[in-house]
Amino acid sequence: MKGSPEYIYGSAAPQLPERPQQEERQVRKAPPLRKVAMAKPEPITYPMAQMILCILVGFMILFTLVFRFSTITEMNGQLAALNSELEMLKDGNRKLQAEISTSINQENVRKIAEERLGMKMPDSYQRIPVKVPKVNYSMVTEIAPEEERTTLLSLLMALLE
Numbered sequence: 647m648k649g650s651p652e653y654i655y656g657s658a659a660p661q662l663p664e665r666p667q668q669e670e671r672q673v674r675k676a677p678p679l680r681k682v683a684m685a686k687p688e689p690i691t692y693p694m695a696q697m698i699l700c701i702l703v704g705f706m707i708l709f710t711l712v713f714r715f716s717t718i719t720e721m722n723g724q725l726a727a728l729n730s731e732l733e734m735l736k737d738g739n740r741k742l743q744a745e746i747s748t749s750i751n752q753e754n755v756r757k758i759a760e761e762r763l764g765m766k767m768p769d770s771y772q773r774i775p776v777k778v779p780k781v782n783y784s785m786v787t788e789i790a791p792e793e794e795r796t797t798l799l800s801l802l803m804a805l806l807e
Contacts, residue, residue: 759765 756767
């Protein structure tokens with residue numbers, strides 16, 4: 647910058663000499679159109695074997711899902727049928743229990759035993775008297791925990807010694 651005598655440091659840039667303006671307007675002609683050979687894009691080659699394999703794997707997964715859902719639906723139908731059958735059997739059991747509870751009396755039991763089963767009333771010499779001792783079950787249940795406590799206590803004492 648020191649080498650150019652026209653420039654003074656800190657001043658504006660030197661003014662360039664003006665060009666004479668041309669009176670004639672320049673008309674720009676469109677450049678002649680050349681047939682430019684368009685570069686053909688290279689086709690992207692996908693490995694066909696991998697694509698076919700991926701499609702097959704996708705269809706296999708889809709088939710497996712559909713098959714499992716159809717199996718689940720079929721099992722739900724079977725479960726509903728079994729539940730309805732269970733309810734019918736429970737209703738039948740309730741009806742039979744009600745019928746049995748209403749039909750139990752000594753006369754009906756004797757009649758069924760004689761007719762269907764071929765039984766008869768025992769004679770006097772066939773009867774055997776049996777004496778069953780009465781047991782107080784509440785006392786029996788009270789004794790059992792005490793025995794357990796003593797065995798537990800004896801085990802603890804054996805471990806401590």
